[in-house]
Amino acid sequence: MNSASDTMFDVLIIGAGVIGLALAGQLARPDRKLAILERNERFGQETSSRNSEVIHAGLYYPREFLKSRLCVEGNGLLHAWCRRHDIPHARIGKLVVAANDDEEARLADIKAMAADNGVTGLEILGKRRLRSLEPAVAAQAALLSPTTGIVDSHRLMRSFLAAAETRGAILSCRAGVTAIHRVVGGYELEINHGEYRVATKVLINSAGLHADAVAARAGIDIDAAGYRLRPCKGNYLRPSPSPSLRHLVYPLPQRNNVGLGIHATVDLAGRIRFGPDSRYLDDGEISLLQDGETTTDGPAVGKAKLYAIDEGREKDFAAAVGRYLPGIAEASLSPDMSGIRPKLQGPGDPATDFLIREESDRGFPGLIDLIGIESPGLTACLAIAAYVEKKFF
Numbered sequence: 345m346n347s348a349s350d351t352m353f354d355v356l357i358i359g360a361g362v363i364g365l366a367l368a369g370q371l372a373r374p375d376r377k378l379a380i381l382e383r384n385e386r387f388g389q390e391t392s393s394r395n396s397e398v399i400h401a402g403l404y405y406p407r408e409f410l411k412s413r414l415c416v417e418g419n420g421l422l423h424a425w426c427r428r429h430d431i432p433h434a435r436i437g438k439l440v441v442a443a444n445d446d447e448e449a450r451l452a453d454i455k456a457m458a459a460d461n462g463v464t465g466l467e468i469l470g471k472r473r474l475r476s477l478e479p480a481v482a483a484q485a486a487l488l489s490p491t492t493g494i495v496d497s498h499r500l501m502r503s504f505l506a507a508a509e510t511r512g513a514i515l516s517c518r519a520g521v522t523a524i525h526r527v528v529g530g531y532e533l534e535i536n537h538g539e540y541r542v543a544t545k546v547l548i549n550s551a552g553l554h555a556d557a558v559a560a561r562a563g564i565d566i567d568a569a570g571y572r573l574r575p576c577k578g579n580y581l582r583p584s585p586s587p588s589l590r591h592l593v594y595p596l597p598q599r600n601n602v603g604l605g606i607h608a609t610v611d612l613a614g615r616i617r618f619g620p621d622s623r624y625l626d627d628g629e630i631s632l633l634q635d636g637e638t639t640t641d642g643p644a645v646g647k648a649k650l651y652a653i654d655e656g657r658e659k660d661f662a663a664a665v666g667r668y669l670p671g672i673a674e675a676s677l678s679p680d681m682s683g684i685r686p687k688l689q690g691p692g693d694p695a696t697d698f699l700i701r702e703e704s705d706r707g708f709p710g711l712i713d714l715i716g717i718e719s720p721g722l723t724a725c726l727a728i729a730a731y732v733e734k735k736f737f
């Protein structure tokens with residue numbers, strides 16, 4: 345990219361995660377100057393490559409939430425995109441399992457709410473059907489969601505980038521946005537602390553875990569606006585030997601949807617992983633995360649520390665998973681990876697929705713913020729991109 349701000353872009357997107365890339369794929373046109381700015385060396389190095397890679401059906405979110413609508417729409421769009429672009433994916437289905445009568449009653453509630461939100465094909469299975477589908481799973485009943493799937497998120501992101509580049513968009517890596525100034529007709533951005541500047545008419549903030557910091561840099565009072573993120577870590581462990589499973593298996597979600605409970609995921613190679621658990625970052629870790637944001641690739645040590653698997657999680661994981669997969673021994677679990685959820689919901693708060701808004705009313709016309717794009721953000725990426733285009737372009 346040129347090192348002067350004499351080039352005025354039509355659209356600049358901050359962040360080359362699955363959301364920024366899906367937006368670029370959606371918005372790129374030969375007659376629109378569009379670029380994606382990414383501080384890391386490559387696209388997709390943060391949350392978009394540290395997740396369960398599940399194409400969710402949209403079971404749990406209240407009907408009025410954007411999360412609900414965009415997840416259900418996104419599920420269909422993503423499966424279709426993957427088929428069309430030859431992205432490895434599989435509609436393997438998900439089982440939400442109930443251990444007792446109380447939990448079985450909650451399954452029925454989830455089924456009713458999900459069906460109301462437009463999720464199709466849901467079925468409650470008794471013990472015998474469940475056994476025949478998944479002999480290793482012990483539960484009284486289960487909700488089968490046949491539209492839930494898995495996807496290769498890296499190949500998916502690459503396909504979005506290819507779609508955007510074909511229509512003239514540019515991805516600029518090692519380009520950390522370190523200052524944002526309002527100028528006539530748009531915004532001027534400083535890259536890497538003044539290394540160069542770029543200007544744009546429309547600025548899209550899809551900076552994931554740093555979307556609040558980016559909004560603040562543009563001039564928004566993030567505490568008054570309710571934009572401050574509460575990063576929440578999730579660890580994954582891998583069992584060896586691996587149980588044999590054909591479906592994703594989930595316990596019932598935590599009551600306030602902080603996480604979906606420690607579940608068993610199956611990847612496209614058939615490998616099983618357990619996780620993620622949920623732990624809000626402490627102040628020291630939040631400082632580390634924030635310090636990393638203004639440097640390209642973050643300080644390696646800080647990043648390694650943030651994403652190191654929390655120690656001593658084996659016992660809790662074995663107990664949680666053992667409720668539906670008996671015989672998982674603590675000693676059979678080893679660290680796999682971790683991710684950090686960009687949550688707007690703080691500890692003890694009610695569930696929050698995706699925040700997607702154009703900021704004219706706060707005095708920032710042409711600034712579009714996407715904040716709190718936690719799960720099901722991967723599933724919803726194409727629906728989010730279509731929503732942004734329809735609403736703001």
Ligand SMILES: Cc1cc2nc3c(=O)[nH]c(=O)nc-3n(C[C@H](O)[C@H](O)[C@H](O)COP(=O)(O)OP(=O)(O)OC[C@H]3O[C@@H](n4cnc5c(N)ncnc54)[C@H](O)[C@@H]3O)c2cc1C
Binds near residue numbers: 400718723
């Ligand atoms: C543990 C876990 C499990 C999950 N499981 C699922 C799942 O199974 N299914 C599902 O649908 N969703 C899941 N999600 C959610 C999903 O991963 C996210 O919603 C999605 O990846 C968010 O993508 P993003 O592009 O917004 O963020 P990111 O992938 O974090 O991308 C943001 C990008 O912005 C860049 N950036 C930040 N600041 C700057 C700056 N100042 N200048 C330039 N670039 C900057 C970053 O480097 C980063 O590359 C999960 C999330 C977690 C944490």
